[in-house]
Amino acid sequence: MSIFAPLNYQLTTSNMSLLSETGRYFLLMKRVFSVPDRWRMFFRQFPKELEKLGLQSLPIVIIISAFIGFIMTMQTKLNTSNPLLPTYTTGLVTRDTLLLEFSSTIMCLILAGKVGSNIASEIGTMRITEQIDALEIMGVNSASYLILPKIAAFVVMMPFLVIFSMAVGIGGGYFVGLFTNILTTGDYLLGIQYAFVPFYVFYSILKSVIFAFIISSVASYYGYYAYGGALDVGKASTNAVVNGSILILFFNILITNLMLN
Amino acid sequence: MIEVKNVNKSFDGNHVLKNISAVFETGKTNMIIGQSGSGKTVLMKSIIGLHRIDSGRIEYDGRNLPDMKMNEIRILRREVGMLFQGSALFDSLSVLENVMYPLEMFSPTSVAEMKERAIFCLRHVDLAEKAYNLAPSEISGGMQKRVAIARAIALQPKYLFCDEPNSGLDPKTSLIIDQLIHEVTHKFNITTIINSHDMNSVMEIGENIIFIEKGEKAWQGNKNDIFHVDNEALNDFVFASELYKQVRKVNQ
Numbered sequence: 001m002s003i004f005a006p007l008n009y010q011l012t013t014s015n016m017s018l019l020s021e022t023g024r025y026f027l028l029m030k031r032v033f034s035v036p037d038r039w040r041m042f043f044r045q046f047p048k049e050l051e052k053l054g055l056q057s058l059p060i061v062i063i064i065s066a067f068i069g070f071i072m073t074m075q076t077k078l079n080t081s082n083p084l085l086p087t088y089t090t091g092l093v094t095r096d097t098l099l100l101e102f103s104s105t106i107m108c109l110i111l112a113g114k115v116g117s118n119i120a121s122e123i124g125t126m127r128i129t130e131q132i133d134a135l136e137i138m139g140v141n142s143a144s145y146l147i148l149p150k151i152a153a154f155v156v157m158m159p160f161l162v163i164f165s166m167a168v169g170i171g172g173g174y175f176v177g178l179f180t181n182i183l184t185t186g187d188y189l190l191g192i193q194y195a196f197v198p199f200y201v202f203y204s205i206l207k208s209v210i211f212a213f214i215i216s217s218v219a220s221y222y223g224y225y226a227y228g229g230a231l232d233v234g235k236a237s238t239n240a241v242v243n244g245s246i247l248i249l250f251f252n253i254l255i256t257n258l259m260l261n
Numbered sequence: 262m263i264e265v266k267n268v269n270k271s272f273d274g275n276h277v278l279k280n281i282s283a284v285f286e287t288g289k290t291n292m293i294i295g296q297s298g299s300g301k302t303v304l305m306k307s308i309i310g311l312h313r314i315d316s317g318r319i320e321y322d323g324r325n326l327p328d329m330k331m332n333e334i335r336i337l338r339r340e341v342g343m344l345f346q347g348s349a350l351f352d353s354l355s356v357l358e359n360v361m362y363p364l365e366m367f368s369p370t371s372v373a374e375m376k377e378r379a380i381f382c383l384r385h386v387d388l389a390e391k392a393y394n395l396a397p398s399e400i401s402g403g404m405q406k407r408v409a410i411a412r413a414i415a416l417q418p419k420y421l422f423c424d425e426p427n428s429g430l431d432p433k434t435s436l437i438i439d440q441l442i443h444e445v446t447h448k449f450n451i452t453t454i455i456n457s458h459d460m461n462s463v464m465e466i467g468e469n470i471i472f473i474e475k476g477e478k479a480w481q482g483n484k485n486d487i488f489h490v491d492n493e494a495l496n497d498f499v500f501a502s503e504l505y506k507q508v509r510k511v512n513q
Contacts, residue, residue, distance in 0.1 A: 126352075137309060138339070139337075
């Protein structure tokens, strides 16, 4: 027998595990996107999720975007002190970086941590305390009842969070001009208006909507299939964040290649 | 009536339920008893449909559960109430909302009527009115069990399942919960199945008892017969405590 046999075996089993996990994820999504047992119950949950997953994420989005906008403007200006570069370069770079990557991808990676762990731990705790079993015994489609409002609410809220992030990030850069002597506000304002491509905003929002779906559905999947005790809910939460983040990075490449190439 | 016929269930080659047949009668408190690991929880979960059995029949008044599609199982489950070991009340809802929940999901009545029904159920289990708007975490374990019973009977189920209903409760509260289950079963003519290893419960409300030993049905009878059985495993189980050893001596 080849000395690589155990390795081959491991690869085969991990591939099988990946395939079965993917299959189980899609089967869960099939249950999630079936018609709710009662629309009234869905519309009662939906605003609560909008508030919990969307509005409660706003403070962290504002704080991080403002500081990143500020520091990105400073770093760009301090590291591109070439007299051949036009003065508006700093504003332009800050704007395009925020629009293209930060406010959608990086912000979604941060939200994968906050929202993803929140969803996975909430549903995971319901699983281990038999609350999901109680729903199933009542004849409720627990996947649709618990997960659909979360995915719908987060997907709806994400474009607003991204737009907020863009606005606050660009505002953060403006404060560099206002409170330091690194660059002038005039140069910055010129930079953020120069060669503006509106499609970038659409691209960013579309990306974020897909990422919102990934974050909420992957976290729900790990929470829904959690088993054991508190430690296992913690593991489910970690898996949700790690795998959600990896999928975001993968889909970022895919979407960028499709839309900007 | 629930009838279980030649039920087998294995997990990864481990034969957990071995050809079990039993009848759980309507209007009676049917108990599944046995030591930890004997297979009683697997049997109960198989009857409810949380485990898919390998072979056999599980008939709810003639309707065979393993033959049903998921949608049919869901419809059947609306006739089922369940009391979980840890109560399984929804954390995000108040006590009253917990009891209203199944009504809101499946009852065509107005919100006022649902509330009225929920309050009726909560009064029936003798829960203090001041607890109605509290969260489940703010009430005691005994009160949580009462709320869980109220929720289980809210939709007037034909079948009631109780998994270790006395787990974590003091003897007095356990007795109250047992009596409540017994009363509800008789009053509403429900087929009740209780999974327990609490001998006090068995002696209090055991009208039809099934003893499971290593995945097999080892004995079936009622609480009056249980002291006079020539079954070593059952005697080990029943007379494990000093109290019941004394009871046997007195009986002899």
